Amino acid sequence: MTLRGKQALVTGAGSGIGAALCRALVAAGAEVMCTDVDAAAAENTASTLGPGARSARLDVTDAAAVQAAVDEVVQRAGRLDLMFNNAGIVWGGDTELLTLEQWNAIIDVNIRGVVHGVAAAYPLMVRQGHGHIVNTASMAGLTAAGQVTSYVMTKHAVVGLSLALRSEAAARGVRVLAVCPAAVETPILDKGSVGGFVGRDYFLQAQGGKPYDADRLARDVLRAVERDKPILVKPRIAHAQWWFARLAPGLMNRVSMRFIADQRAKQAQSRPSTL
Ligand SMILES: NC(=O)c1ccc[n+]([C@@H]2O[C@H](COP(=O)([O-])OP(=O)(O)OC[C@H]3O[C@@H](n4cnc5c(N)ncnc54)[C@H](O)[C@@H]3O)[C@@H](O)[C@H]2O)c1
Structure with missing residues (x-):
């Protein structure tokens, strides 16, 4: 499969991994709709990429808006080949400190945001007889460390959705990839x-x-899209953590408990809440 001439839509394209996906797609010859809840950030990403990139404000928590964005690409280009459900947020810290609003916010963006993308793009791709859905999950969707508990919950949901959908979508000509990186150098490391x-x-x-x-x-x-991989885990060391979590979950849990104890000791002497 070549990406030249493909029509793509990326959510959370104003920063980090989403912006990098837009750059890589245009470099590979695809046309991309760069979307983000932050319209200026989406525009900023697209503005450096020439005629192969357009931008729009899109809040993934708004199902009707996600549907409208998919429809807009189809009306203009006749099809949507690649849907990247990438937008995401994180909360890090002891779970008893999370408010219900924060729980709801992370469910809305990280789970419902992906569901809205799938609900808008998948039936269309089934009708087309082809398409590729790429969901940005995380290593947090494959392992379960504390203090990012709400995030882990949402990313496990994204991995489950992606793998289950992949198994039923294949016969319809639609492919699904779950992207599961460990830490990537983006602003999210300093948020939440x-x-x-x-x-x-x-x-x-x-x-x-x-x-x-x-x-x-x-x-x-x-x-991984070109090779139709089910899951992408990066960097290489993360494969070892993933295997360890599956082969020795009890030991992994004890390692995680010690890790959290170290983190709490550091946090006790650290900055106040940034919320
Ligand atoms: N950076 C990492 O270490 C890492 C590791 C694994 C997975 N991820 C995942 O990668 C994805 C991208 O994160 P990133 O690291 O590039 O972070 P980032 O903060 O740099 O970018 C996230 C983008 O999503 C946008 N966004 C937030 N809420 C939105 C909403 N409701 N609708 C539309 N856009 C919204 C933000 O405006 C931002 O531009 C996320 O799903 C994240 O969970 C990141």
Whole structure:
């Protein structure tokens, strides 16, 4: 499969991985609709990419707006080949500090946002007889570390949705990929802290190295699309963590408990809440 001439829509395209996906898609010859709840950020991504990129404000929590964005691409280009459900948020910190509003917000963006993308794009792709849905999940969708508990819940949902849909979509000509990176160098590492949690420290210590490059990840994603992979896990070390979690869940849990104890000790001497 080549990406040249393909029609793509990316959510959360104003920053980080979404912006990198847009750059990689245009570099591969695809045409991309860059969307984000932050219209200026989406426009900023598209403005550097020439005529192959357009932009629009799109809040993925608004199902009708997601449907309208998909319809707009189809009206203009005649089809949608690639749907990247990428927008996401994180809350990091002790779970007893999360408000119900924060729980609802992360469910709305990370789960319902992906559901809205699938509900808009999948029936269309079934009618077309082809298409590729790429859901940005996370290593948090394959393993379960504490203090990002609400995030882990949402990303497990995205992995489950992606793998189950993949198994029934194949016979309809539609492909599905779950993207599961560990820490990637994007602004999300510095967002969503509750009660002294420092995402950058947490994720980098969990990963045992520096964050993966977003543009490199985007190229990996497009290669996984071309090869029709079910799951993309990056970096390589994350494969070992994934295997460890599956083969020795009890031991993994004890390692996670010790990790959280270390993190709490650091957080106790750290900054106040950024909320
Ligand atoms: N950076 C990492 O370490 C990492 C690792 C694994 C998975 N992820 C996932 O990658 C995806 C992209 O995250 P990122 O790291 O690029 O973060 P980011 O914060 O740089 O970008 C996220 C983008 O999503 C947008 N967004 C937030 N709420 C939205 C909404 N309701 N509708 C539309 N857009 C919205 C933001 O405006 C932002 O531009 C997320 O799903 C995240 O969970 C990130």
